[in-house]
Amino acid sequence: MPKIPFRVLPMLATLLDKPFAQDRWVFEEKYDGVRMVAYKEGSAVSLISRNAIDRTARYPDIAAAIKALRAETLVLDGEVVVFDSKRISHFQLLQQSKGRPQYVVFDCLYRNGRDLRNEPLSVRREVLEQSVKPSASVILAERLDRDGLKAFQTAARRGLEGIIAKNLDSRYVENRSNQWLKVKVRQEDEFVIGGFTRPSGARQYFGALLLGVYTNGAQLRYVGKVGTGFDEKTLALLYRKLRALIQRKSPFSSDPGERGAAFVEPKLVAQISYGEWTEEGKLRHPVYLGLREDKNAQEVIWQDH
Numbered sequence: 001m002p003k004i005p006f007r008v009l010p011m012l013a014t015l016l017d018k019p020f021a022q023d024r025w026v027f028e029e030k031y032d033g034v035r036m037v038a039y040k041e042g043s044a045v046s047l048i049s050r051n052a053i054d055r056t057a058r059y060p061d062i063a064a065a066i067k068a069l070r071a072e073t074l075v076l077d078g079e080v081v082v083f084d085s086k087r088i089s090h091f092q093l094l095q096q097s098k099g100r101p102q103y104v105v106f107d108c109l110y111r112n113g114r115d116l117r118n119e120p121l122s123v124r125r126e127v128l129e130q131s132v133k134p135s136a137s138v139i140l141a142e143r144l145d146r147d148g149l150k151a152f153q154t155a156a157r158r159g160l161e162g163i164i165a166k167n168l169d170s171r172y173v174e175n176r177s178n179q180w181l182k183v184k185v186r187q188e189d190e191f192v193i194g195g196f197t198r199p200s201g202a203r204q205y206f207g208a209l210l211l212g213v214y215t216n217g218a219q220l221r222y223v224g225k226v227g228t229g230f231d232e233k234t235l236a237l238l239y240r241k242l243r244a245l246i247q248r249k250s251p252f253s254s255d256p257g258e259r260g261a262a263f264v265e266p267k268l269v270a271q272i273s274y275g276e277w278t279e280e281g282k283l284r285h286p287v288y289l290g291l292r293e294d295k296n297a298q299e300v301i302w303q304d305h
Helices: 060-067 091-095 121-131 148-158 232-243
Strands: 012-015 025-030 034-041 044-049 073-081 102-111 138-140 162-167 176-184 188-196 209-215 219-226 262-264 269-273 287-291
Touching: 025 148, 025 176, 034 060, 034 102, 044 060, 060 073, 060 102, 060 138, 073 121, 091 269, 091 287, 102 121, 148 162, 188 219, 188 232, 209 269, 232 287
Parallel strands: 012 176, 102 138
Antiparallel strands: 025 162, 034 044, 034 073, 073 102, 162 176, 188 209, 188 262, 188 269, 209 219, 269 287
């Protein structure tokens, strides 16, 4: 069986606060799903998450579609998503298994013995389009407009999560790069769960999650609490995970000011949508979307907002 001589960590985009237009850059739709690198070695296919967990069994239709591709060996980079009726991807739909998962591919790092990581993106995209015939389970990432400002306007009009800007001359690197940039339309981010409050009224299990982000190395900065976005099933499942992580000491660098709150080991990462940041650095109108099993808590780092 043919073997691929390497495994990769995904190349990550740097957050930018506003869109731009520049020659030799392309502007793709930013998808709201789970990053996945696919390896095809003959008839063997594996789907590996950003934190190196094998998720092949979770997405059998995607694995089968990649297996059916003609190339003997492939390494593909993309995002597993679920689209709504308007073809907008939502992490919450994927988290709750509401819809058919699809693999949106935006890069090809290896094909039939050829390592493409040091080739420019323009070449990698060309090889990608030669290698992947879109199907019900595997599709190509959409490029919105050559002009980044117009691409952002299109994303905003359609209600997309945002855009990804990529330098056509960029090589593939296994870390965060300024050759790939992301600009958000929807306000969504990952946050570390550091505790929870008591339930009140008719609610069971817990009231709200206490959220934080890492800053200054190992300090977990408190950024507010989220108490909406849960149904009864979600409350029960999440409480079971939280209860196993309870500890006496607060993981936050400052007092959240929540009397009677329970604190937990900061291991779980939640996807949260929100309206904006307050002047005090707290989330306004946050809504819980789901847990990020593909993210490690230490990756959730404070960025200027």
